[in-house]
Amino acid sequence: MLKKERQAYILHQVNLHNKVLSSSLCTEINVSEDTIRRDLQELAVEGKVIKVHGGALSHSFNDVYYPTNGVYSLNEKKVIAQKAIALIHNGMFVLTSGGTTILELARCLPPQLKATFISGSIPAILEYMHHPNIEVILIGDKISKNSKITVGSEAIAKIRQVKADICFLGTNAIDAVHGITDNDWEVVQLKKAMIESSKKVVCLAIAEKMNTTQPIHVCGLDKIDLLITELQPDDALLKPYTDAGVRVA
Amino acid sequence: MLKKERQAYILHQVNLHNKVLSSSLCTEINVSEDTIRRDLQELAVEGKVIKVHGGALSHSFNDVYYPTNGVYSLNEKKVIAQKAIALIHNGMFVLTSGGTTILELARCLPPQLKATFISGSIPAILEYMHHPNIEVILIGDKISKNSKITVGSEAIAKIRQVKADICFLGTNAIDAVHGITDNDWEVVQLKKAMIESSKKVVCLAIAEKMNTTQPIHVCGLDKIDLLITELQPDDALLKPYTDAGVRVA
DNA sequence: CAGGTTTTTGCGTTTTTGTGCAGGAAAATA
């Protein structure tokens, strides 16, 4: 990895999360802590980041620190993302839907990972594009402006053509009886196709979405190989799902 | 292998992967590392690549990580965008390439306009999505990270399926003798397909790009219905093109 | 086409750059 490349990655991380730890960066990029420190030093004198003890901060950090907004339930989603990332290995073909949880997954992908990501979600694609080592395949078709995802028969046909190793579904509603449900007919069609085209289906859901339903049926629990939430696997909330035969993490 | 040939190959690799290592290039092309270094040096002073320790980076590398602030020659591009917009009417199917000029066109679209825009350029698509009344069709395929556009046979096949009313091409180089040329093989393939799929081909170019050439041929002037620049139609610079039968605006 | 010039390329040698490591200083934490 080139020096400039590494610094660009660091900068991207800083701008994304508003802060970076030198300790975590050095394990991510697999260089010594000194190198990271020197990089942060350089970026600091260039005015790109603010260097602090233990890492660096984004310039806009001061502005966005007090309002604790950002993405809704960000920490929960980070936990989910980390669990999901553990399932992705080099060389895999990964199919993903859209949604903020998927977005967080995209942001947290380790830079050394070499895999192919396939999606029709514009925000997700934008994140994948920033990654140095992953190949990005975009599913094309008409764009649904509110869900920012490509929808339509062409998109579904394309998804049917791929055979992915794993599929990550951001979930709007999941319930032990009704399985996964959603509220956008076209998005549901896509998710169905994605499930059919993947060897393994992983469902990402924050606990809040559990035991809720939406009007349109996506699939039953039997189609789901793994359910990832921010909870501990033995949490009582998850029992109905394990009882139904779904693995949880 | 000729020197020019080699440099074109290097440039292509840089544009394709955003970076090249001198070490890998010299084994690929089978020349000494010095030669590669000299090539990269030359390409760097020509502004084609950014030379760094260990290899070189694409110029658009930075854009991938830091959002492009000041667009180059913004005012000229605004003028061009306005002229182009005058050609778009309600109900039209519009095919566009990528590039900052196209982006400016996207930003300046009047909000009442109802049309369908088709593109594989991610930045362009993002702009179109913000528009209240236009339909957006995204051409899918593998994403080229440096040009932020989808490239590949699937994308070309999709473009061939459409029959657009008008096609706007952002232009890297145009010349009265060689016509339109570019430096990325895959992007050229797309542009060719777009030209074939459109009733009318409009070429957008800032004057600076005129009378310059790039290694790869896109099309001759005979394919172009209209050439839009920021210049007055009777500007002397445009004479070679009007003489060749191209309408200018 | 002979002779000279320029361009291009490869090979040592020297210099610079990038990186990691060790030990002590400084800062945060308890």
Add this chain to the structure above:
DNA sequence: TATTTTCCTGCACAAAAACGCAAAAACCTG
């Protein structure tokens, strides 16, 4: 205050770049 973490300095080593040089190829040119 004690202890851990982070930081800084100097140093060593390896990789890459710069430089000078020479051989070879290409190219003028009368």
